[in-house]
Amino acid sequence: MLGKLMKYEWKNIWKAGTLMLLGMLVVTVIGCVVLRMPGGLVTEIADGNNMNATQSWFVLSSFVATLILYVIMLLASTWGMLIFLGIRFYRSMYTDEGYLSHTLPVTANQLFLSKVLVSGVWYLFITIGIGISVVALIVSLMTGLLNIGELSSVLTQYNGNIWEFLADAFYELGRTYEEEMGINLLHYGITLLLTYVAGPFITMVTLFGALTIGQLSSKHKGFMGIMVYAGVTILSSIIGSTVQSAFMFGANVANSASGITVSTNSAYDINVITSLLIAAIMYGVSYYIMNRKLNLD
Secondary structure, eight states, rough: OHHHHHHHHHHHHHHHHHHHHHHHHHHHHHHHHHHOOTTTTTHHHHHHHHOOOOHHHHHHHHHHHHHHHHHHHHHHHHHHHHHHHHHHHHHHHHHHHHHHTTSSSSSSSHHHHHHHHHHHHHHHHHHHHHHHHHHHHHHHHHHHTTSSSHHHHHHHHTTTTTTHHHHHHHHHHHHHHHHHHOHHHHHHHHHHHHHHHHHHHHHHHHHHHHHHHGGSSSSSSHHHHHHHHHHHHHHHHHHHHHHHHHHHHHHHHHHHOOOOOOHHHHHHHHHHHHHHHHHHHHHHHHHHHHIOOOOOO
16 A cells, blocks of 8 residues: 555646756756867856957846856755655645545555655755756866966876766875865765765655644744754754764864774764664654644544
Protein backbone atom coordinates (compact mmCIF):
# COMPACT_ATOMS: atom_id res chain seq x y z
CA MET A 1 0.00 0.00 0.00
CA LEU A 2 2.93 2.32 0.63
CA GLY A 3 3.88 2.02 -3.04
CA LYS A 4 0.39 3.09 -4.16
CA LEU A 5 0.47 6.07 -1.82
CA MET A 6 3.86 7.12 -3.18
CA LYS A 7 2.63 6.75 -6.77
CA TYR A 8 -0.39 8.95 -6.02
CA GLU A 9 1.81 11.53 -4.30
CA TRP A 10 4.22 11.54 -7.25
CA LYS A 11 1.36 12.34 -9.65
CA ASN A 12 0.47 15.40 -7.58
CA ILE A 13 4.02 16.76 -7.39
CA TRP A 14 5.87 15.97 -10.63
CA LYS A 15 4.36 18.78 -12.72
CA ALA A 16 5.39 21.55 -10.32
CA GLY A 17 8.81 19.99 -9.79
CA THR A 18 9.41 19.61 -13.52
CA LEU A 19 8.43 23.23 -14.20
CA MET A 20 10.93 24.43 -11.60
CA LEU A 21 13.68 22.30 -13.10
CA LEU A 22 12.89 23.61 -16.59
CA GLY A 23 12.97 27.19 -15.31
CA MET A 24 16.33 26.47 -13.72
CA LEU A 25 17.60 25.05 -17.02
CA VAL A 26 16.52 28.13 -18.99
CA VAL A 27 18.16 30.56 -16.57
CA THR A 28 21.33 28.46 -16.46
CA VAL A 29 21.59 28.38 -20.26
CA ILE A 30 21.10 32.15 -20.42
CA GLY A 31 23.80 32.66 -17.79
CA CYS A 32 26.24 30.36 -19.58
CA VAL A 33 25.66 32.12 -22.90
CA VAL A 34 26.25 35.55 -21.36
CA LEU A 35 29.44 34.46 -19.60
CA ARG A 36 30.88 32.56 -22.57
CA MET A 37 29.77 34.76 -25.45
CA PRO A 38 32.74 35.28 -27.82
CA GLY A 39 34.08 38.77 -27.34
CA GLY A 40 31.18 39.22 -24.96
CA LEU A 41 30.38 40.79 -21.68
CA VAL A 42 33.01 39.38 -19.32
CA THR A 43 35.78 39.74 -21.90
CA GLU A 44 34.87 43.34 -22.67
CA ILE A 45 34.93 44.30 -19.00
CA ALA A 46 38.13 42.46 -18.12
CA ASP A 47 40.06 43.64 -21.21
CA GLY A 48 39.10 47.23 -20.55
CA ASN A 49 38.10 47.79 -24.18
CA ASN A 50 36.94 51.27 -25.11
CA MET A 51 33.17 51.33 -25.09
CA ASN A 52 30.79 54.23 -25.39
CA ALA A 53 28.17 54.97 -22.76
CA THR A 54 25.51 52.86 -24.48
CA GLN A 55 27.79 49.85 -24.79
CA SER A 56 28.95 50.19 -21.19
CA TRP A 57 25.38 50.39 -19.98
CA PHE A 58 24.44 47.32 -22.03
CA VAL A 59 27.38 45.31 -20.73
CA LEU A 60 26.77 46.23 -17.10
CA SER A 61 22.99 45.89 -17.20
CA SER A 62 23.15 42.52 -18.98
CA PHE A 63 25.63 41.14 -16.47
CA VAL A 64 23.70 42.46 -13.46
CA ALA A 65 20.35 41.32 -14.90
CA THR A 66 21.73 37.82 -15.42
CA LEU A 67 23.06 37.73 -11.86
CA ILE A 68 19.77 38.98 -10.39
CA LEU A 69 17.77 36.52 -12.50
CA TYR A 70 19.99 33.69 -11.36
CA VAL A 71 19.68 34.59 -7.67
CA ILE A 72 15.90 34.86 -8.03
CA MET A 73 15.89 31.46 -9.72
CA LEU A 74 17.84 29.90 -6.85
CA LEU A 75 15.50 31.37 -4.25
CA ALA A 76 12.40 30.46 -6.24
CA SER A 77 13.59 26.91 -6.75
CA THR A 78 14.54 26.21 -3.13
CA TRP A 79 11.93 28.19 -1.23
CA GLY A 80 9.27 27.83 -3.91
CA MET A 81 9.51 24.05 -3.86
CA LEU A 82 9.65 24.00 -0.06
CA ILE A 83 6.50 26.15 0.19
CA PHE A 84 4.71 24.09 -2.46
CA LEU A 85 5.52 20.82 -0.70
CA GLY A 86 4.49 22.24 2.66
CA ILE A 87 1.13 23.44 1.32
CA ARG A 88 0.63 20.16 -0.51
CA PHE A 89 1.28 18.18 2.69
CA TYR A 90 -0.98 20.38 4.82
CA ARG A 91 -3.91 20.24 2.40
CA SER A 92 -3.66 16.50 1.84
CA MET A 93 -3.37 15.72 5.56
CA TYR A 94 -5.16 18.33 7.64
CA THR A 95 -8.00 19.80 5.53
CA ASP A 96 -11.11 18.21 4.02
CA GLU A 97 -8.86 16.32 1.62
CA GLY A 98 -6.85 15.19 4.62
CA TYR A 99 -9.98 13.85 6.29
CA LEU A 100 -10.51 11.59 3.30
CA SER A 101 -6.85 10.55 3.38
CA HIS A 102 -7.18 9.40 6.98
CA THR A 103 -10.20 7.23 6.09
CA LEU A 104 -8.11 5.13 3.70
CA PRO A 105 -7.21 1.57 4.82
CA VAL A 106 -3.63 2.62 5.57
CA THR A 107 -1.80 3.62 8.72
CA ALA A 108 -0.96 7.21 9.58
CA ASN A 109 2.69 6.23 9.45
CA GLN A 110 2.31 5.05 5.83
CA LEU A 111 0.66 8.33 4.88
CA PHE A 112 3.38 10.39 6.51
CA LEU A 113 6.23 8.24 5.20
CA SER A 114 4.95 8.28 1.60
CA LYS A 115 4.87 12.07 1.61
CA VAL A 116 8.31 12.38 3.19
CA LEU A 117 9.88 10.00 0.66
CA VAL A 118 8.32 11.46 -2.50
CA SER A 119 8.74 15.08 -1.41
CA GLY A 120 12.29 14.36 -0.30
CA VAL A 121 13.13 12.87 -3.71
CA TRP A 122 11.81 15.93 -5.53
CA TYR A 123 13.60 18.31 -3.19
CA LEU A 124 16.75 16.28 -3.84
CA PHE A 125 16.19 16.73 -7.60
CA ILE A 126 15.99 20.49 -7.06
CA THR A 127 19.14 20.44 -4.94
CA ILE A 128 21.03 18.43 -7.55
CA GLY A 129 19.77 20.77 -10.28
CA ILE A 130 21.06 23.78 -8.37
CA GLY A 131 24.43 22.10 -7.88
CA ILE A 132 24.77 21.32 -11.59
CA SER A 133 23.65 24.85 -12.46
CA VAL A 134 26.23 26.46 -10.18
CA VAL A 135 29.02 24.27 -11.58
CA ALA A 136 27.96 25.12 -15.16
CA LEU A 137 28.07 28.86 -14.47
CA ILE A 138 31.42 28.63 -12.67
CA VAL A 139 32.91 26.72 -15.61
CA SER A 140 31.48 29.27 -18.05
CA LEU A 141 32.84 32.18 -16.05
CA MET A 142 36.26 30.58 -15.68
CA THR A 143 36.36 29.78 -19.39
CA GLY A 144 35.61 33.40 -20.20
CA LEU A 145 38.20 34.76 -17.78
CA LEU A 146 40.94 32.32 -18.79
CA ASN A 147 40.65 33.37 -22.41
CA ILE A 148 41.52 36.98 -21.60
CA GLY A 149 44.95 38.48 -22.15
CA GLU A 150 47.70 37.11 -19.91
CA LEU A 151 45.30 34.75 -18.17
CA SER A 152 44.99 32.77 -21.40
CA SER A 153 48.51 31.41 -20.82
CA VAL A 154 47.19 29.54 -17.78
CA LEU A 155 44.68 27.63 -19.87
CA THR A 156 47.28 27.07 -22.59
CA GLN A 157 49.26 24.93 -20.14
CA TYR A 158 46.27 22.59 -20.04
CA ASN A 159 45.74 22.59 -23.82
CA GLY A 160 42.53 24.54 -23.33
CA ASN A 161 41.01 21.85 -21.10
CA ILE A 162 39.09 23.81 -18.46
CA TRP A 163 38.13 20.62 -16.59
CA GLU A 164 41.74 19.59 -16.14
CA PHE A 165 42.56 23.07 -14.86
CA LEU A 166 39.66 22.99 -12.36
CA ALA A 167 40.64 19.49 -11.21
CA ASP A 168 44.17 20.67 -10.44
CA ALA A 169 42.88 23.82 -8.75
CA PHE A 170 40.53 21.89 -6.47
CA TYR A 171 43.24 19.33 -5.75
CA GLU A 172 45.61 22.06 -4.57
CA LEU A 173 42.82 23.68 -2.55
CA GLY A 174 41.98 20.35 -0.95
CA ARG A 175 45.61 19.64 -0.12
CA THR A 176 45.85 23.05 1.56
CA TYR A 177 42.78 22.29 3.67
CA GLU A 178 44.19 18.89 4.56
CA GLU A 179 47.54 20.32 5.66
CA GLU A 180 46.31 23.48 7.40
CA MET A 181 43.11 22.22 9.03
CA GLY A 182 43.72 18.48 9.33
CA ILE A 183 40.69 17.60 7.21
CA ASN A 184 40.65 14.16 5.64
CA LEU A 185 39.27 14.94 2.20
CA LEU A 186 37.93 11.44 1.53
CA HIS A 187 36.14 11.39 4.88
CA TYR A 188 34.85 14.92 4.33
CA GLY A 189 33.71 14.09 0.79
CA ILE A 190 31.74 11.06 1.95
CA THR A 191 30.17 13.06 4.79
CA LEU A 192 29.30 15.88 2.40
CA LEU A 193 27.73 13.46 -0.08
CA LEU A 194 25.64 11.77 2.61
CA THR A 195 24.54 15.17 3.90
CA TYR A 196 23.67 16.29 0.38
CA VAL A 197 21.51 13.20 -0.19
CA ALA A 198 19.94 12.97 3.27
CA GLY A 199 19.46 16.73 3.69
CA PRO A 200 16.25 17.02 1.61
CA PHE A 201 14.62 14.16 3.51
CA ILE A 202 15.66 15.67 6.85
CA THR A 203 14.13 18.97 5.69
CA MET A 204 10.86 17.25 4.76
CA VAL A 205 10.62 15.40 8.08
CA THR A 206 11.25 18.65 9.93
CA LEU A 207 8.74 20.64 7.86
CA PHE A 208 5.98 18.03 7.91
CA GLY A 209 6.63 17.31 11.58
CA ALA A 210 6.31 21.00 12.41
CA LEU A 211 3.02 21.28 10.49
CA THR A 212 1.79 18.22 12.37
CA ILE A 213 2.75 19.73 15.73
CA GLY A 214 0.83 22.84 14.68
CA GLN A 215 -2.34 20.74 14.71
CA LEU A 216 -2.19 20.73 18.51
CA SER A 217 -3.08 24.42 18.50
CA SER A 218 -6.75 25.30 18.83
CA LYS A 219 -6.47 28.20 16.36
CA HIS A 220 -4.29 29.18 13.40
CA LYS A 221 -2.88 25.68 13.09
CA GLY A 222 -1.09 26.35 9.82
CA PHE A 223 0.56 29.49 11.16
CA MET A 224 1.61 27.68 14.33
CA GLY A 225 3.13 24.94 12.20
CA ILE A 226 5.21 27.52 10.32
CA MET A 227 6.38 29.02 13.61
CA VAL A 228 7.33 25.57 14.90
CA TYR A 229 9.32 24.92 11.73
CA ALA A 230 11.17 28.22 12.05
CA GLY A 231 11.86 27.52 15.72
CA VAL A 232 13.10 23.97 15.13
CA THR A 233 15.32 25.12 12.25
CA ILE A 234 16.90 27.86 14.36
CA LEU A 235 17.24 25.54 17.36
CA SER A 236 18.84 22.87 15.18
CA SER A 237 21.41 25.36 13.89
CA ILE A 238 22.19 26.57 17.41
CA ILE A 239 22.53 23.05 18.81
CA GLY A 240 24.65 21.93 15.86
CA SER A 241 26.98 24.92 16.11
CA THR A 242 27.24 24.61 19.90
CA VAL A 243 27.99 20.89 19.84
CA GLN A 244 30.49 21.35 17.02
CA SER A 245 32.27 24.21 18.80
CA ALA A 246 32.33 22.32 22.11
CA PHE A 247 33.72 19.25 20.39
CA MET A 248 36.42 21.26 18.63
CA PHE A 249 37.38 22.97 21.89
CA GLY A 250 37.55 19.65 23.72
CA ALA A 251 39.59 18.14 20.89
CA ASN A 252 42.08 21.01 21.04
CA VAL A 253 42.43 20.60 24.81
CA ALA A 254 42.94 16.84 24.41
CA ASN A 255 45.51 17.42 21.68
CA SER A 256 47.45 19.85 23.86
CA ALA A 257 47.29 17.71 26.99
CA SER A 258 47.97 14.24 25.63
CA GLY A 259 49.14 14.73 22.08
CA ILE A 260 46.23 12.63 20.80
CA THR A 261 45.15 13.81 17.37
CA VAL A 262 41.42 14.19 16.88
CA SER A 263 40.40 14.66 13.24
CA THR A 264 38.56 17.85 12.33
CA ASN A 265 36.20 15.63 10.35
CA SER A 266 34.75 14.34 13.62
CA ALA A 267 33.29 17.79 14.29
CA TYR A 268 31.41 17.65 10.98
CA ASP A 269 30.24 14.13 11.80
CA ILE A 270 28.82 15.37 15.10
CA ASN A 271 26.89 18.09 13.25
CA VAL A 272 25.39 15.55 10.85
CA ILE A 273 24.47 13.21 13.69
CA THR A 274 22.77 16.09 15.51
CA SER A 275 20.63 16.85 12.44
CA LEU A 276 19.66 13.19 12.11
CA LEU A 277 18.69 12.98 15.79
CA ILE A 278 16.49 16.07 15.54
CA ALA A 279 14.82 14.64 12.41
CA ALA A 280 14.24 11.33 14.23
CA ILE A 281 12.65 13.19 17.15
CA MET A 282 10.39 15.15 14.79
CA TYR A 283 9.35 11.91 13.08
CA GLY A 284 8.59 10.27 16.41
CA VAL A 285 6.57 13.25 17.63
CA SER A 286 4.62 13.31 14.35
CA TYR A 287 3.88 9.60 14.63
CA TYR A 288 2.60 10.05 18.18
CA ILE A 289 0.40 13.03 17.30
CA MET A 290 -1.15 11.38 14.24
CA ASN A 291 -1.94 8.20 16.16
CA ARG A 292 -2.96 9.64 19.55
CA LYS A 293 -3.66 13.36 19.43
CA LEU A 294 -4.86 14.22 15.92
CA ASN A 295 -8.32 15.78 15.78
CA LEU A 296 -9.47 16.92 12.34
CA ASP A 297 -12.12 19.59 12.77
